[in-house]
Amino acid sequence: MKATNSTPVFHPTVQTPAAGGAIAPWLADRLNDSLPRLRRDLVAQPVVYVGAGTCGLGAGAKKTAQAVRDYCREHQFTADLVEVGCIGMCSAEPLLDVQMPGRTRISFTHVTADCVPAILDAIRNDQIPENGWLGQFRHPEHRPYAGVPFIDEHPFFAPQTRWVLANCGRIDPTRIEEYIARGGYTALVQALNCKTPVEVITEVELSGLRGRGGGGFPTGRKWRLARQNEGSQKYLICNADEGDPGAFMDRAVIEGDPHRLLEGMALAAYAIGASKAYVYIRAEYPLAIERLKRAIQQAEEWGLLGRNILDSGFNLTVVIKQGAGAFVCGEETALIHSIEGKRGMPRPRPPYPAQSGLFGKPTVINNVETLANIPPLVANGAAWFNAVGTDSSKGTKVFALSGKVTNTGLIEVAMGTSMRRIIFDLGGGTPGGKQYKAVQIGGPSGGCIPEQHLDIQVDYESLKTVGAMMGSGGLVVMDEDTCMVDVAKFFMDFIQRESCGKCIPCREGTKRMLEILEAITRGRGQETGNQTLERFKGVMHLAELAEVIRDTSLCGLGQTAPNPVISTLRWFRHEYESHIFDRRCPSKVCSGLLEYRIDAERCKGCTLCAKKCPAGAIMGVAKSPHYVINDKCIGCGTCVEVCRFQAVAVV
Amino acid sequence: MITLHANNRTIQAQEGETILSALKRAGISVPTLCHMESLLPDGACRLCVVEVEGQRGLIPSCSYPVSDGMKIQTHSPRALRARKTIVELLLANHPDDCLYCHRNDSCRLRALAAELGVQQRRFGGTPVDHKVDLSSPSIIRDPAKCILCGKCVRVCEEIQGVSAINFINRGSKTVVGTAFNEGLNVSSCVNCGQCVMICPTGALVERSQAEEIRAALADPERIAVIQHAPAVSVTLAEEFGLKPGQDVAGILNAALRRLGFKRVFDTSFSADLTIMEEASELAHRIRTGGPLPMFTSCSPAWVKFIEEFYPDFIDHVSTCKSPQQMLGAVIKSFYASRTGIDPARIYSVSVMPCLAKKFEASRPEMAPDGRPDIDAVITTRELAAMIRMQGIDFNSLEPEEADHPFGERSSAGKLFGATGGVMEAALRTAHFLLTGRELDPPKVTALRGLTGIKTATVRIGDLDVNVAVASGLANARQILDDIRSGERQLHFVEIMSCPGGCIAGGGQPYQTDPDRLRARMAALYEIDRQAPVQTSHRNEEVARLYEEFLGEPLGERSHELLHTHYHHRDVMQ
Amino acid sequence: MNDVDSILRSFPDAKRDSLIPILQAVQESQGFLSREAVVRISRHLKMPASKIYGVATFYNQFRFQAKGRYHIMLCRGTACHVKGSAKLQEIICKQLKIQPGQTTRDGFFSLEVVACIGACGLAPVISINGEFYSSMTPDKVSALLDNFKQKATSHEGN
16 A cells, blocks of 8 residues: 655645646736735745635634625724635634735634624734644745644644645635636646547546545546547536535535535547536535636636636636435436436446446546546656555545544545545544444445454545445445444435336335335334234345345436445344334433433423423423333434423433 | 347347337336336336346446447346336335225336336335325326326426426425426316326326215106217227227217117217318318317317417417217207207216216306206216126127217217318318218328327318328317418418327326327227228218207307307416 | 516427426526426427426425425434434424425425435534524424514514
């Protein structure tokens, strides 16, 4: 495994370090400011950066930005306010960075509106607030602050290899000049000027880049197949549907560095011979859509998109198509049908999209992250790219860490990094002193990795050996309080709701599997004798159903639908057995199998729990011990929370 | 030619064809459910999966192309288990009332379950509450029995060009329904019943009036009379195990009398009557420059289709009623007065190969003074069921004649059962009306056969009459669009809603493979070949009807009884 | 309906691949897809209404009932689920007596369940009229709904 960090995590200047950071003259000539200023190597006046990606906004970044504006106005403090994308440390949002002229850029965490004045006061006086700093960005020309560690040494960032995320959280995503100043669009200019499409394809083939959407199909090979197919009209589609719950990598890239995606798309379209490209992006990403629209406009104004780009004869129009809420539209042929205005249902293959896709023409569909890898790959060359990674999987992977982990957010690591490193070093482990149980990788199509396999290196092939798959990059960490049967049920429920319904094994088979899982997690009192029998028989059928569904489903969604069940059965069989035979949920999650009991000795009859109970399941007279009616209880746990006397126990 | 290995045998295949079609030619049959011969494969049911060496999952043979040297196992344990599980999955959701189901003797799902050895219900499903749609006079929809194979949607859209129904919602909540999931009767459904024909289960069945008819037959106050359509006598035998293509008109008459009908008439008679009116109408339009092309009007689904989708062509449609309705009108007027029976006591039934006829009979225009000319319509299938229920031994009946004055027919009237037949019949009489001479030869070969759109030019006097014939409403659309755009210059167009014509109508026996259809057609053509009277204008009983009652074609009485009008239908298209 | 017509005018010579953008624009403007809107779209695109209805009902995004005054979006992504969003859904459905995709009879609330809002660090998340509420508990949700209900009824009184 060669997971070396040959480039610093946060390169101060450019995204194409191997290319020496050179900017194509055609681009450099058209910039309206100097490179050092556009890169903010040199700042004339203080700059305040606010992380304003969707997670930042969710944490209150809008108010933070307003507080900065208010402060500047009230204190006559002249500063540039730049709203940047997500740098990845979502659990620390809102993030605010300050860069004084000549000094390093220093980053602060959890900066809600009320924290702003104290931070700005301090920095203006050349002081560091006592706490709340995350670190400072190392830069050869910036004087560092004493006593503040460098961000690239932070355990969350140090092990990262940031190629795709290089600019996210660093630059203003609404200014194309900043992207260009850091080397953006140089690869495109060079390719159009001195590389043939086939040369571009060869470079990508040699790099070993595999589709980052989850399929892992060699990107270069896909492009070559499309190029070989005859046709005057070809299409490129960027799959930005990102349906996996828990995945938000693509969103962060589009919000934080949209031009990178556009450049990747332009290179891809050039390589395969497409003159029209679609970005199919889910409607639930309004900010990303807005950023992308603006980026397209800017690129067109610069002549980097449109007709006869750079006089090369290459034309490319980019159109945004919004998804309408269907996970299955992440599947290639379903996506194509959705663009065509049909129900998003897949169709049999062959013919594959590269042969006959959108409107019957040769079409290449690539994921956002795949395309975002293309500009540096083309600029720096295949050898640079495949120096990182493992034998089967080259390059890096962006992961979205969420769930029971201290540092939730986005990371980018070299392929081959161990899962243990990702979760415990970068992620900071499971909080609250809880015991790690498993990490779900690959979303509803994936599997879980238990403690004993944490040292597995993360690459396409290794993951398959433990019954998991890479997926799009969503990693959900689970601890001792997570019930794995409930997790399997959750994913099966998701699949059931998102199944398109076309083919019988997926539509009906997953329903039956879900019913069996529901029977396993259902309460004693809610079951008839017949249903009990069904429950026992059901488990025997789970495995067989899983096989048939996998063997016969029409598309990837169905074929991988049984994976979470199979994976949890494999590693957590004891939990299943506990549910089925002992009728117990060891993690105390499945409300049907839980009993909430009020300890009569401790209960003071304050009636608080009865009042707060949303299901009206607690009865009692004031000043007398209360009791829970289990048939009505929905297991929300509110009573446990509000009781001041710890009188409610979960059994 | 390329070589495949299937079940350890070597078979030949053509480049580009699917595994399924290669297997079929080699006599290896793989079960299918969503497959439709004339349309592109959907790949939805997964029943046709086979094992292909080197492939990870099972392969759908309906849509996967052959490749040289492919090794296939069609009935390996893995493939069989997959198919069995798929059927079991369908059964888990399916109502258990097979004994009471309309399709219990022809349900494809039941047949598959038997074939695959399903002996127990392994998966208990969660039943969903579905409302049965009883709104249409022709078709009953029961979504609980629907297995979402999609054939009804495809037939309605791709073959009939109507698209009244589609898949609604997603996943296991998917249902087949109309826009906004309303009743069929307020949708753009034209009642052709092709969906009923193609449905593998009892989810789509005809609206049966058998109960009502039995009650009427038993009612001493009512005089039950019945007519039967040309296509019925060449098909009914199939329901009793006989080979397709036999004309059992005589036995049919006998059976109907055994059932208790006081009079048995032949709709082929009124087909001749229709020709008299329609050919006269065509001649009139040609002479006086009336709206051309003229369209036939005997197919009620086609009429409804024009009323909904092409109202600008309404003036072009012949104002003639269909043979069913013409006969219904003269029964309750001429026949009633002739025999002194109070028309209110007459219970007039028709046996039709058609589901839209049930709708036609209920049209307000077909009920003068609020009393329907035709009281009930049963299909060929319903008739067979009634015959069986009465314990009539069909195969041992002696043929009988139909009743006067509506029993005599020319073979032109009989040709109405096949696509192109109405046109042939009309041309024979139009020729005579316009030139005074018979069309020679009377057979117009270009208009025969199962092709969807047929055209011909027939010389009538000094006029070259351009005609077109289409069956299947998507084909009708094409002709209409061509006329609108000026691409076709036509005088007369015959449209039948069902592909192949009435012999393949929505009320016929369920099997509709092309060979069967050709056999049924051949029976009609054979009748024509041997018939003593081959033209409508030589039907003596028709002539007498005009003489004694109607006066003349297009005359006042004819107009009142035998003609109708149409109106634009504002439905959600 | 004028809005619908002007949206359709902005898609001249539109073909089937404009269907979803048109539906999205109409819903954006009207809040939902009405029968009349579907009829007009059907005429404009020369597509059968049953097909348009079939396409619209396939996707989560489209509603056929007007949104409530307060539109609740509940995230049911993995991270939110692991942090207890299932119970939140139960509470909301029980308290408001509606299922996802529906609007309360008084028109105050409508509920939409979204696969993933993308604010996984703040799970469980709900949003009401675009405003995010993070780290929710059943108690907090119940109180929030009561709060909004009060707001709605006091508006009604005016």
